[in-house]
Structures are given as structure tokens and as C-alpha cells.
Amino acid sequence: MKFNATKTHGLIVAGFCSVLLVGCTTNPYTGERETGKSAIYGLGGAAAGAVVGAATSSKSDRTKGALIGATVGGAAGAGYGYYVDQQEARLRQELSGTGVQVVRNGDNLQLVMPGNITFASNSSDVSSSFYPTLNSLVKVFKEFDKNGIDIVGHTDSTGGADLNRRLSQERAGSVASYLTNQGVSGARISSRGAGPDQPIASNDTQAGRAQNRRVEINLRPL
Template identity: 70%
Template sequence: MKFWRNLAVAVLGLSVLAGCTNNPYTGESEASKAGIYGGVGAVAGALVGAATSSKKDRGKGALIGAAVGGAAGGGYGYYADTQEAKLRQTLQGTGVQVQRNGNDLKLIMPGNITFASNSADISSSFYPTLNSLVLVFKEFDKNGVDIVGYTDSTGSTELNNNLSNRRAQSVSSYLSANGVAASRLSAYGAGSSQPIASNTTEAGRAQNRRVEINLRPL
């Protein structure tokens, strides 16, 4: 009982330390998602360390495991925190949405800023945003970049599948041509199968005519 009580105190301390970070873009102290990942890693590491050590060395093994697991878990969490902050700063006012789900980041780019209806040609006004993404993707190069194209419901399923694929390929080709490693990129079309707004209005169709970029750990 004493061993596990001491272990809990040690893990809690590691989690607090992992969670107290400074946002590199605002300078503010904050409890980041890295603290969550670090805490989870610390718990997992402590359990593994304790389980794989002799009874005599169980406490030492648990503390070592907690430290290693916390560092590993918090490491990518902090990386994702800083990348998210940079993307939100860079894309402010562009119309691109930034969403976070655990370790994954998603960028949602609606059709009113990306492509005209029934077109896979990148709108001229979208190039500055893509150029900003190129800079961020080069700075943060530990992600895979999955590009998915979508359409509204106008037209046949075959037409929409083909069009959404060409839209995704257009974005991928532009990123690759401007220095984002092709090995990090994947692109495919999902057609009109996953609308995020009503297809009964022009505004809704413009939202559905979108490209999403999913950033995941390599």
C-alpha cells in the first residue's frame, strides 16, 4: 500500500510538471494537452516499470518508468500544441478552420476560398493561404499530411468522386511543388458522401465543396 501511495504522488508530480508550459506564441503559462499526454505516459511507464522489476527494486523501476513514459507522452503532445498554435496564428482570418482531436489536427478549407463549382483549379485567392501552409508544414515536419477532397451533391456520384479526387490532388501537387516532402503526402477524394452543411442552399454547397487536411504523427 505504501509503495502504491508513493507511486501515485510521484506520478502526480510528473503530470503537473508536464502540464505547466509556456505557449511559445503568446508567452502565457498554460496547462497544455502535453500535460495530459505526459500524465498518461507517466502512469503507463510506472506500471510497466513496476511490473518488470523485482519486488526489491519495484519502487525504483516504477519511478524510472514514469519519467520515461511521461517524457515520451508529453513530447509529441507539446509538439502538437505548438503546431496548433502556429496554425491558428497563421490562418487567422483566412476562413480555414483548425480542429484538434487528441494527437491529430484537421484543417477544413471551404469551397468559397478553394475551388469554384465543378472545378479542380485552385482559386487564385487561395494561393496565399497555401503558401502559409507550406511554411508551417516545413517547420513542423513530423506529420503525415492526408488531403481529402469533397464536393456538394450537384452531379452524379461518378462525377463527384472524380472531381473531389482531382481537387485533393491539386492541393497535394501544389504543396509538393513548393517543398513539402512528397513522402509525407497522401490525397484522395470522398465525393459528396460526407456533407457538413445542407446541399439545398448555395452557402451550404460551398461549405461541402471543401478540402480537409489531416495532420497525424508519422
């Protein structure tokens, strides 16, 4: 069989289009079609798969190899992108109005929990008013169990450095303990304290210090 570059190109483009169609959703507020992150992941996987498929096939089977590679790569890429899309949507639904921020960065999701709604001042005991929010997290973490859960405590720069590091570690540990006690697998969870070393705002103002006193949960692929 003679290698047909035009045919190969057409098949790959068709594969890309199918990935885009799967990844497109309708915005419920505007009614417009939008390309989701799963389509973007799928296109990247399809492109890589097509190149590898063509390169590893015999000369007579490059068209077939490229198509198979594009299909497999696209499915793998879109699969995880779709998974994170769904997890992000569930987290935003469960955490609406709680004060917890949901931040998406590529494959990773980050939950930012301000210290004033999570802990009493200078305490590592979780505020009882925050238990319902943590229970919402437990529900989503059990439903979506393909992520590692990295919990990091942060403080502002007031007080001694050793005290801040210990407090940040204890707060992260308290959140980790609550999650495991509610049935989230401990094998997925890690916790540590960063103290005042990773501020997200200026420690020169009261508002900035309040932003820096926080616990972050970073969700990453296992």
C-alpha cells in the same frame, strides 16, 4: 530491499506533478493558468510507464522501476502532446483570417478549407488568391515535419456522382501537387476524393451545400 508501496505512490505522484507543471501555461487573455494537452498526454504516459516499470522489475526494485517507468512514459507522452500543441498554435497564427478552420481531435489536427475560397466553381485549379494561404501551410509543414498529410476533397450532392468524385479527387490532388512543388516531402502526402459521401451539413440548403464543398487536410502522427 523491501517493497514500499507508500514510497512508490509518493514518487509517482511527484512525477505526475512535474508533468502537470510543465504542461501548464498562462492564458494570455485571462491571465489564468491552464493545463495543456501535453500535460494530459504526459499523465497518461506516466501512469502506463509506472505500471509497466513496476511489473517488469524484480520485487526489490519495484519502487525504482515504477519511478523510471513513470518518468520515461511521462516524457514520451508529453513530448508528442507538446509537439502538437506547438504545431496547432503555429497553424492558428498563420491561418488567422484566411477562412481555414483548425480543428484539434486528440493526436490529430484537421484543416478545413471551404471550396469557395480554394477553387473556382467546377474547377480543380487552385485560386490564385489562395496561394498565400497555401504558402503559410508549406512554411508550417516544413517546420513541423513529423506528421503525415492526408488531403481529402469533398463536394455537395448536386450533379452526377462520378463527376463529383472526379472533381473532389482532382482538387485534393491539386493541393497535394502544390505542397510538393513548394518543397514539402511527397512521402508524407496522400490525397483522395470522397465526392458527396461525407457531408458535414444538409445538402438541402444553399448554406449546407457550401459547407460540404471543401478540402480537408488531416495531420496524423507518422
